[in-house]
Amino acid sequence: MKRILNTETIKYLGEKVKVCGWVNTRRDHGGIIFLDLRDRTGLLQVVCSPELVKDIKEEFVLEIEGTIQKRPLKMKNEEIKTGEIELKAEKVKILAQAAVLPFDYLSKTADLKLPTFLDYRPLMIRDPKIKAIFKVGEISTNSFKNTLRNLDFTEFQSPSIVPAVAEGGAEVFHINYYKYDAFLAQSPQLYKQIMIGAFERVFTVAHVFRAEPSVTTRHLAEYISLDAEVAFIESWEELMDICEIIMKNVFSDLKKNCSQELALYQAAVPTLTVKIPRLKMREAQKIIFERTGQDHRKEPDLTPEDEKEICQFAKEKYGSELIFITHYPIKKRPFYTLADPEDQEFTLSFDLLYQGLEIATGGQRIHQYETLVKNIKKWGNKPKDFAFYLQAFEYGLPPEGGFAFGLERIVKQVLGLKNIREATPFSRDMERIDQRLSLKKKHGKKP
Amino acid sequence: MKRILNTETIKYLGEKVKVCGWVNTRRDHGGIIFLDLRDRTGLLQVVCSPELVKDIKEEFVLEIEGTIQKRPLKMKNEEIKTGEIELKAEKVKILAQAAVLPFDYLSKTADLKLPTFLDYRPLMIRDPKIKAIFKVGEISTNSFKNTLRNLDFTEFQSPSIVPAVAEGGAEVFHINYYKYDAFLAQSPQLYKQIMIGAFERVFTVAHVFRAEPSVTTRHLAEYISLDAEVAFIESWEELMDICEIIMKNVFSDLKKNCSQELALYQAAVPTLTVKIPRLKMREAQKIIFERTGQDHRKEPDLTPEDEKEICQFAKEKYGSELIFITHYPIKKRPFYTLADPEDQEFTLSFDLLYQGLEIATGGQRIHQYETLVKNIKKWGNKPKDFAFYLQAFEYGLPPEGGFAFGLERIVKQVLGLKNIREATPFSRDMERIDQRLSLKKKHGKKP
Known part of the structure; x- marks a missing residue:
């Protein structure tokens, strides 16, 4: 018999079926045992005689045949899709056993501290509420890609x-690359700029790496950067227009x-009207x-508190959960950022803030070879280290x-998570x- | 005026337009200059008076207004989409200049050696024949993803x-991770196995890293692995069935x-009938x-020549460009590979060969916690180093x-490239x- 999925069973009333999954919960009611069997589609109640499920505990993996x-x-x-039916088990096969759970992970997740969540990640990701986080990530990524594909971008x-090192020297991981020094990319910046020479409009979903020297709720050492680059812009504001379409x-x-995943977090996404x-x-x-x-009017950047405050302002004044902050000082931006021709101290750059946090950053780049060479030197780098990148501009x-x-x-x-490690x-x-x-063991020490 | 793309100009006969692009070629015909302007959609012939395009050379970036x-x-x-029309230039603006080309890169690519191709990559990728390679890569990746999404897989x-180190110790890159040792992933293997605990069926497009100690035409130190993992299989042969759907x-x-990209390489893809x-x-x-x-009947693996020969055999005997080779010896496979219950010296594993080269590898895994722990030890590793991974099986x-x-x-x-570096x-x-x-400079040496 071919396995069917839990949510498919509702179409098989009165029929024999085979299902597979994990024991989500087990309840003993005198002579009858109720199992909730979990598969990737959801839960199914299974009614069993005690001898069929002897010694079977939570997270055992089972194959069950029976009648719906x-x-x-x-x-x-x-509350569940299979809530009107149940499976009367006739044959139960144990596909894998499970150790006794370290805690009742499904019903008490709210009480656990983050380090426990992360220590038990391989177990915890089975919790629908944790799974929901990654589904939101997958859908967001696909949405980004589809938007750009529709705008004639090429993925690479x-x-x-x-x-x-393109973005600044301190926060970079070193690799031993054969006999040479190399680094983990802090961003796909230089490569997406090179690629527009062929494709004009490119995007990439890149793993990027920052050796952040401190632990915050907003930083990861490895994160996913949704990157895009656009040639032949007539104004840098076109970039913000595209960002706006993406978020919409x-x-x-x-x-x-x-909708289900958002509901688990009581999260509502804004409609960008x-x-x-x-x-x-x-x-x-x-x-x-x-x-x-608070007088930060001479500071070169917004503080995290400033970002929260200005988002609050945007919400009150414009009814918008998002706001673009533009014209960051030239000193706070990488060497390739274009200066504002009207005020050379500032740049044609922007951050996009969402509910108090920067979620995107962008701007117009220097595209003139000589200016770029000059800036690489000004930022304390050697043009020869960027010869490959510079070639794109030279031609x-x-x-x-x-x-x-x-x-x-x-x-x-989107989900209102407290710490980015959860995301x-x-x-x-x-x-x-x-x-x-x-x-x-620490680096260099013998175990 | 808004810029239109080169291939859109055919709809604007007799009208004024603005186009942008690179000077692909320049031909001086006495009093008239012909430019071929290249943008992401293709070429457009531009007719100019000499004074309009003074000093303009190949790869200059132009914005041109005129009449179609x-x-x-x-x-x-x-041979080109805009072959029946041309743009009579009235206004030419130089958006960027270009240095004199190191060689006539568009017409002589066939004569260049691979190192030159790679040294001049930022320039060479503009060649439609090189661009075609990456388009084939993008379409193949999307095809892989779409197939698996349709089969209810989740991307992570x-x-x-x-x-x-999961796959073997020698060919791995070391990272200095804060004060600790870490490595670049040789594959997403352990993580995709963990993830099926939540999603049953997962896939990922992962950058993976192998410190290959030699230079071959088949290996890269960083390459893209299209990875998938499937829970609740009833037979390992289901995995080959899915691979077959993917390649089809x-x-x-x-x-x-x-079709255009394949034509540039006179490449024909097989129809998997x-x-x-x-x-x-x-x-x-x-x-x-x-x-x-050639007697390799006691060798533990196929040699590259064997792979070519057996593909030749598959083509002659079955009319198939592809062939699955199965049951590799247990010694040649990683610790997590399941032994064939009928002959424990071999594994339930396979390689997929295409025109003489392995393009995929797979197999059933050990899913029983105790067997896995035993195997980790047998392969000379410490279970405690794999505690996180093992947790998935423990539960x-x-x-x-x-x-x-x-x-x-x-x-x-697909394209019949000689060296994987081109791909x-x-x-x-x-x-x-x-x-x-x-x-x-070499590692450790001062500049």
Whole structure:
């Protein structure tokens, strides 16, 4: 007999079926045992005689044959798709046993601390509420891709191993590459710029790496960057227009495909009916000063608190959960960022904030070879280390710009997660690669 | 005026338009200059008076306004989409200049050696014949994803930074991870196995890393692995069935979407009308011995020459460009591979060969916790280093298996490329990260 999925059983009333899954819960009611069997589609109640399921505990993996029958009226469960039926088990085969659970992981997740969540990740990801996080990530990524494909972008794969540091030297991981030094890419920036020479419009879903020297709720050492680059822009504001379309589609795709997942977090995604407001950083600082008395008007960047405050302002004034902050100072941006021709101290750059957190960053790039060489030197780098990249400009690249979204940040904000470590299945940070690093021997020490 | 794309101009006969692109070629015909302007859609002939395009050379980036007119009859070019029209330029704006080209890169690519191709990658990728390679890669990747999505698989992102070595110790890159040792993932194997505990069927497009100690035409230090894992299989042969569907769709999607690209390489993709033959490794060796006299019947693996020979056999005997070779010896496979219950010396594993090259590998895994722990020890590893992975099995994982395709190998074989370095935009190998490594200082040495 061919296995069918749990939610398919409702079409087999009175018929024999075979199902497979994990024991979600086991309830002993005198002479009858009730199992909730979990598969990738959801739960199915299974009624068994005690001898059929002797020694079977939570998370055992079973193959069960039996007959689908109507549940007694008072046993109906409207919260699950199979709530009107149940499987009367006739044959139970154990496909895999499971150790006794370390805690009642399905019903008590809310009480667990984050480190426990992460220590028990391989088990915890089975919790529908945790699974929901990754579904939201998958749908958001696909939405990003589909939007850009519809706008005639080409996808490419950007390398993770790079020969030089593009974004700044401190927060980079070193690799021993044969006998040479190499680094993990901090972004696909240089490669997406090269690729527009062939395709004009490109995007990539890239793993990027930052050796963040501190533990925050907003940073990961390895994260997913949704990156795009656009040639032949006439104004850098076109980049924000594209970002706006992307987020509009992400939200509507989540609404369409993740209603159950969003409900588990009581999360509502905004409908982008109004245009996302655009505000210069200096203007934002002025507004924050007027609203809070905090004077950051000479600071080169917004603080995390500033970002929260200006989002609050955008919500109150424009009814928008998102806001673009533009014109960051030239000193706070990488060497390839184009200066504002009207005020060379600032750049044609932007961040997109969502509920108090930066979820994307972008801007117009320098596309003139000589200016770029000059800037590489000004930023303390050697043009010869960027010879490969510079080649693209030496042989002519048009005016262009791009942006990058942090996938885990979108997921975190959409679901209202407290810590970005929750937004990725396998968090890499200062404290952890799967297991806690404190359990590992340190570099250079013998075990 | 809004820019339109080159291939859109055919709808604007007699009208004013604005186009943008690179100067592909420049031909001086006495008092008239002909430019071929290249954008992402193709070429457009532009007729200019000499003073409009003074000093303009190949690869300059231009914005041109003018009027679309019919070409004189004898000037028609049936090989391009805009072959019946041309743009009479009225205004030419230089968006970017270009240095004098190092060689006539568009017409002489066939004469260049591979190292030159790679040294000039940022320029060379503009050649339609090189661009075609990446388009084939993109379409193949999307085809893989769409096939699996239709089979109810969930996509996830597998981490690149890992704490332990899963596939074997020698060919791995070390990272300095804060104060600890870490590695670049050789495959997403352990993570896709963990993920099936939540989703049953998962896939991932992963960058994976092998510190190959030698330079071959088949290996890259960083490559794209199209990975999938399937829970609740009843037979390991189901995995080959899925691989067969994937390749069938890859070929038909390439035929549908890449006819121009394939034509540039005189490449024809096979139509999988027959079932891909499946042959045990020992049987293959016997057949090779009978055909060639080469006796490899006691070797633990097929040699590259064996793979070519057995593909030739499959083509002659079954009319199939592809063949599955199964039952590799247990010693040649990683610790998680399931032994054949009928002959414990061999495994329930397979390689998929295409025109003489392995393009995929897969098999059923050990899903019983105790067997897995035993095998980890047998392979000389410590179970404690795999505690995180083992957790998934400790709490019950069903019978399962999976497979991985090497994207660049598919691309190489489809287009008949000589070297796999051609199949990726930015090759990482023993000799190169963008620039040749021989130009770089060695590890530990001061510049």
